[in-house]
Amino acid sequence: MENGVISHRGKVLTTDTMNPNVKKVEYAVRGPIVQRAVQIEKELKAGIKKPFSEVIKANIGDAHAMGQRPITFLRQVLALCSYPELLKDNKFPEDAKNRARRILQSCGGGSIGAYSASQGIECVRQDVARYIERRDGGIPSDPDNIYLTTGASDGIVTMLKLLVSGEGRGRTAVMISIPQYPLYSAALADLGAVQISYYLDEERCWSLDVRELQRALNAARGHCQPRALCIINPGNPTGQVQSRQCIEDVIRFAAEEHLFLMADEVYQDNVYAEGCEFHSFKKVLFEMGPEYYKTVELASFHSTSKCYMGECGFRGGYMEVINLDPDVKVQLTKLVSVRLCPPVPGQALLDLVVNPPQPDEPSYATFIKERTAVLTALAEKAKLTEQILNTVPGITCNPVQGAMYSFPRITLPERAIAEAKEKGQAPDMFYCMKLLEETGICLVPGSGFGQREGTFHFRMTILPPMDKLKVVLAKVKEFHQGFTQQYS
Amino acid sequence: MENGVISHRGKVLTTDTMNPNVKKVEYAVRGPIVQRAVQIEKELKAGIKKPFSEVIKANIGDAHAMGQRPITFLRQVLALCSYPELLKDNKFPEDAKNRARRILQSCGGGSIGAYSASQGIECVRQDVARYIERRDGGIPSDPDNIYLTTGASDGIVTMLKLLVSGEGRGRTAVMISIPQYPLYSAALADLGAVQISYYLDEERCWSLDVRELQRALNAARGHCQPRALCIINPGNPTGQVQSRQCIEDVIRFAAEEHLFLMADEVYQDNVYAEGCEFHSFKKVLFEMGPEYYKTVELASFHSTSKCYMGECGFRGGYMEVINLDPDVKVQLTKLVSVRLCPPVPGQALLDLVVNPPQPDEPSYATFIKERTAVLTALAEKAKLTEQILNTVPGITCNPVQGAMYSFPRITLPERAIAEAKEKGQAPDMFYCMKLLEETGICLVPGSGFGQREGTFHFRMTILPPMDKLKVVLAKVKEFHQGFTQQYS
Numbered sequence: 001m002e003n004g005v006i007s008h009r010g011k012v013l014t015t016d017t018m019n020p021n022v023k024k025v026e027y028a029v030r031g032p033i034v035q036r037a038v039q040i041e042k043e044l045k046a047g048i049k050k051p052f053s054e055v056i057k058a059n060i061g062d063a064h065a066m067g068q069r070p071i072t073f074l075r076q077v078l079a080l081c082s083y084p085e086l087l088k089d090n091k092f093p094e095d096a097k098n099r100a101r102r103i104l105q106s107c108g109g110g111s112i113g114a115y116s117a118s119q120g121i122e123c124v125r126q127d128v129a130r131y132i133e134r135r136d137g138g139i140p141s142d143p144d145n146i147y148l149t150t151g152a153s154d155g156i157v158t159m160l161k162l163l164v165s166g167e168g169r170g171r172t173a174v175m176i177s178i179p180q181y182p183l184y185s186a187a188l189a190d191l192g193a194v195q196i197s198y199y200l201d202e203e204r205c206w207s208l209d210v211r212e213l214q215r216a217l218n219a220a221r222g223h224c225q226p227r228a229l230c231i232i233n234p235g236n237p238t239g240q241v242q243s244r245q246c247i248e249d250v251i252r253f254a255a256e257e258h259l260f261l262m263a264d265e266v267y268q269d270n271v272y273a274e275g276c277e278f279h280s281f282k283k284v285l286f287e288m289g290p291e292y293y294k295t296v297e298l299a300s301f302h303s304t305s306k307c308y309m310g311e312c313g314f315r316g317g318y319m320e321v322i323n324l325d326p327d328v329k330v331q332l333t334k335l336v337s338v339r340l341c342p343p344v345p346g347q348a349l350l351d352l353v354v355n356p357p358q359p360d361e362p363s364y365a366t367f368i369k370e371r372t373a374v375l376t377a378l379a380e381k382a383k384l385t386e387q388i389l390n391t392v393p394g395i396t397c398n399p400v401q402g403a404m405y406s407f408p409r410i411t412l413p414e415r416a417i418a419e420a421k422e423k424g425q426a427p428d429m430f431y432c433m434k435l436l437e438e439t440g441i442c443l444v445p446g447s448g449f450g451q452r453e454g455t456f457h458f459r460m461t462i463l464p465p466m467d468k469l470k471v472v473l474a475k476v477k478e479f480h481q482g483f484t485q486q487y488s
Numbered sequence: 489m490e491n492g493v494i495s496h497r498g499k500v501l502t503t504d505t506m507n508p509n510v511k512k513v514e515y516a517v518r519g520p521i522v523q524r525a526v527q528i529e530k531e532l533k534a535g536i537k538k539p540f541s542e543v544i545k546a547n548i549g550d551a552h553a554m555g556q557r558p559i560t561f562l563r564q565v566l567a568l569c570s571y572p573e574l575l576k577d578n579k580f581p582e583d584a585k586n587r588a589r590r591i592l593q594s595c596g597g598g599s600i601g602a603y604s605a606s607q608g609i610e611c612v613r614q615d616v617a618r619y620i621e622r623r624d625g626g627i628p629s630d631p632d633n634i635y636l637t638t639g640a641s642d643g644i645v646t647m648l649k650l651l652v653s654g655e656g657r658g659r660t661a662v663m664i665s666i667p668q669y670p671l672y673s674a675a676l677a678d679l680g681a682v683q684i685s686y687y688l689d690e691e692r693c694w695s696l697d698v699r700e701l702q703r704a705l706n707a708a709r710g711h712c713q714p715r716a717l718c719i720i721n722p723g724n725p726t727g728q729v730q731s732r733q734c735i736e737d738v739i740r741f742a743a744e745e746h747l748f749l750m751a752d753e754v755y756q757d758n759v760y761a762e763g764c765e766f767h768s769f770k771k772v773l774f775e776m777g778p779e780y781y782k783t784v785e786l787a788s789f790h791s792t793s794k795c796y797m798g799e800c801g802f803r804g805g806y807m808e809v810i811n812l813d814p815d816v817k818v819q820l821t822k823l824v825s826v827r828l829c830p831p832v833p834g835q836a837l838l839d840l841v842v843n844p845p846q847p848d849e850p851s852y853a854t855f856i857k858e859r860t861a862v863l864t865a866l867a868e869k870a871k872l873t874e875q876i877l878n879t880v881p882g883i884t885c886n887p888v889q890g891a892m893y894s895f896p897r898i899t900l901p902e903r904a905i906a907e908a909k910e911k912g913q914a915p916d917m918f919y920c921m922k923l924l925e926e927t928g929i930c931l932v933p934g935s936g937f938g939q940r941e942g943t944f945h946f947r948m949t950i951l952p953p954m955d956k957l958k959v960v961l962a963k964v965k966e967f968h969q970g971f972t973q974q975y976s
């Protein structure tokens with residue numbers, strides 16, 4: 001080889017030669033604004049003076065990072081599973097020990113360090129199925145239809161991957177809501193699938209209207225092959241809780257239009273507004289009778305990351321598949337086996353979530369107290385957020401019925417919009433960046449989730465502790481007023 | 489909608505409409521033979537009589553499932569991280585507590601239940617970089633080049649995904665060894681990339697000859713776009729440890745042929761044979777001088793699943809990237825952010841692996857004792873396996889220099905081959921199925937990893953405890969003799 005030949009050629013892997021689908025992926029929840037927030041934190045640590053003393057990350061649904069304490073029972077069992085020597089310790093309650101023993105017995109060699117079955121530990125899948133049955137008033141659930149996952153993200157991406165095929169006009173298209181949780185658009189871009197956007201109705205508290213589904217589908221037909229419909233309920237980023245009627249309409253629509261349903265129900269315990277209730281797609285489907293429950297294909301997703309536990313770091317979750325073609329199920333099982341198994345500590349954690357302490361067990365009282373405290377506080381913070389934001393001229397906020405976010409609409413002065421455009425930034429990104437620089441509050445601009453052309457929003461979690469949340473809301477209010485003045 | 493319209497249409501998602509790439513994926517390590525093994529276990533439990541009393545799974549590198557005990561220090565720290573109340577407990581050594589405190593301080597809200605940065609917890613990445621520096625005799629490692637992963641599997645799949653682009657003759661092709669760990673062929677099938685197979689030299693203890701790399705590459709050129717070369721060292725399923733010279737040759741080849749190098753080094757502590765030593769690709773690359781280390785693009789992978797710890801269930805791992813284009817790095821960081829983060833308990837575990845107890849710390853003696861015991865036992869079992877298998881007429885086994893597997897070649901009678909073909913089975917699958925049914929021993933047929941046309945092998949882990957391993961080897965011997973007789 002001649003000297004220097006190598007370096008002249010440049011890199012093998014460049015943004016020109018790399019996977020073009022990956023280039024199209026966008027993920028705002030951890031995008032540029034969050035990177036800047038991390039940088040600012042480092043600057044603060046290095047002693048650089050700012051008009052604030054800390055960065056408050058209200059950009060992501062990460063309860064523990066916002067100071068929520070873990071549920072004692074869950075962590076006791078996890079400690080016992082990690083270091084079974086502690087089973088001899090009489091400081092741990094018997095029910096925690098029993099759960100740990102049961103989980104360990106189902107692990108290879110009695111260790112959570114063994115790979116599990118790729119679909120997940122059998123006894124955990126059984127517990128999940130029983131949980132679903134209780135939740136849905138006795139409608140049967142088969143452990144063979146349960147797949148444990150690495151967070152809900154993993155299950156959603158895997159299901160989408162199975163669904164995507166065809167080229168050109170035959171390419172699989174998937175309907176997703178706008179605004180959406182950007183995992184969906186990112187996964188579709190990565191898979192080279194077509195995204196069909198249907199809009200949630202901001203005027204009606206972000207509800208879903210079947211006529212809008214029909215409009216979106218009609219507009220897409222002919223260009224692509226629509227095959228699946230994704231719903232997030234309770235909603236992220238929009239915080240709505242769908243009515244039973246709406247879910248029934250969606251299921252009927254999916255049946256008529258021959259679409260595979262994907263129901264993202266990771267916020268199923270996070271319902272705060274009076275008159276709202278969580279209805280699982282599975283339950284409504286079964287209540288609609290055999291014409292539906294024997295035919296409509298459904299995958300629903302749950303996670304250990306949200307609800308009252310907020311255990312995001314463990315990457316636990318499951319999906320339940322209904323009416324999945326048995327041959328496709330074989331393919332699904334094969335596909336998940338390539339990555340060996342979901343993290344076993346996350347599987348153990350999920351087991352406790354679906355099989356919590358019972359009234360006659362020693363940990364029950366503390367467990368209920370801790371869980372109630374979290375959910376009550378979230379309900380209060382949901383209400384307060386809506387109230388305070390709606391006192392700000394130029395901000396309108398729908399009720400936060402559920403989930404962990406408010407998604408208020410903001411009116412931006414023309415001059416601010418123009419200045420953002422000059423900078424090549426979305427106007428609400430421009431707004432959020434300025435908010436971050438001036439107050440240390442990190443929000444995600446609405447453009448990261450999608451919104452109707454010409455409207456602007458931001459997403460803010462309701463997770464900061466009450467006293468901090470009040471500060472955040474006051475600062476946002478002050479900032480918005482100053483911003484409006486500055487650019488008017 | 490007319491009644492019954494729905495059911496006439498059939499399913500949305502069938503094996504005809506699903507992702508065709510997923511259909512092509514194969515993953516033998518958890519394939520039909522393992523499913524049959526699980527079934528047999530259930531039959532045994534149900535009281536069905538078999539010529540054996542238990543199934544022995546020597547099909548997968550899962551140390552804890554085979555009875556290996558977890559390393560005390562690792563599990564103590566994990567228990568402390570899971571339930572920080574235990575930090576008050578004086579039963580835990582100070583060094584374990586210090587590690588737990590350091591990890592918790594780097595977690596959002598001081599909890600392993602918070603999402604981490606998508607690239608991994610910063611202090612863990614720092615510890616990984618320092619580990620690599622120590623391992624490689626001081627060659628610098630930058631924490632910014634470290635990405636923590638969900639097992640090595642995740643890192644490998646992510647890197648391959650970045651690399652794949654183009655259509656037809658421009659489609660990315662990746663060179664992988666035959667025999668190979670089937671994650672590679674599965675990921676390439678899933679991504680629709682072209683696989684270029686290069687054969688390891690069974691006659692020379694499964695070594696890698698650059699002339700064979702050249703042959704394979706020449707044969708592929710013109711049909712596809714070769715862009716990456718994957719090496720597994722120490723080898724799975726073949727158990728070889730590559731010489732320093734060989735690694736140098738491979739790096740030179742990659743430089744000349746303009747290939748991105750992927751070095752799978754998950755067995756880096758698993759070297760048993762005298763005269764063999766682990767050399768990391770990174771170290772050899774840097775020792776070859778700036779002409780190489782300033783240009784050759786390399787990603788190397790490590791895992792918590794193998795070595796002395798065998799903590800597969802935690803799904804911990806990292807990759808280090810060298811000379812990755814900065815813009816591609818931005819894309820990589822964005823891509824991994826879509827799945828939020830690797831499991832935090834796995835990250836914590838990895839931190840302990842790369843930052844184990846030091847000589848002046850209280851846990852040091854026990855840690856060294858436990859680690860040595862595991863590695864010494866593995867070395868003994870590697871030797872015994874080779875020795876006993878080579879006493880069987882019709883079985884030839886290369887030395888198990890490293891990793892966790894033997895991959896002996898088996899001679900099968902013509903009549904057995906014919907009968908297998910009639911059944912539509914690979915001959916070594918036929919052999920392994922029969923072995924399973926008759927003895928309860930679960931091995932993976934060589935066809936699952938790839939092998940030279942007309943040769944047959946099986947892969948057997950050396951992980952069962954010594955007494956059980958002896959039984960397994962004796963049974964395999966007896967079975968092989970009976971099988972040969974039956975079909976001769």
Ligand SMILES: Cc1ncc(COP(=O)(O)O)c(C=O)c1O
Nearest residue numbers: 061151152153181232236303305
């Ligand atoms: C609607 C929705 N789905 C899925 C996820 C993924 O969560 P995880 O992968 O942590 O379970 C999130 C996380 O915020 C979410 O909001």
Ligand SMILES: Cc1ncc(COP(=O)(O)O)c(C=O)c1O
Nearest residue numbers: 549639640641669720724791793
């Ligand atoms: C060579 C090789 N690479 C990667 C892996 C993946 O391991 P994990 O994802 O558990 O880190 C394995 C597992 O057996 C392996 O043998």
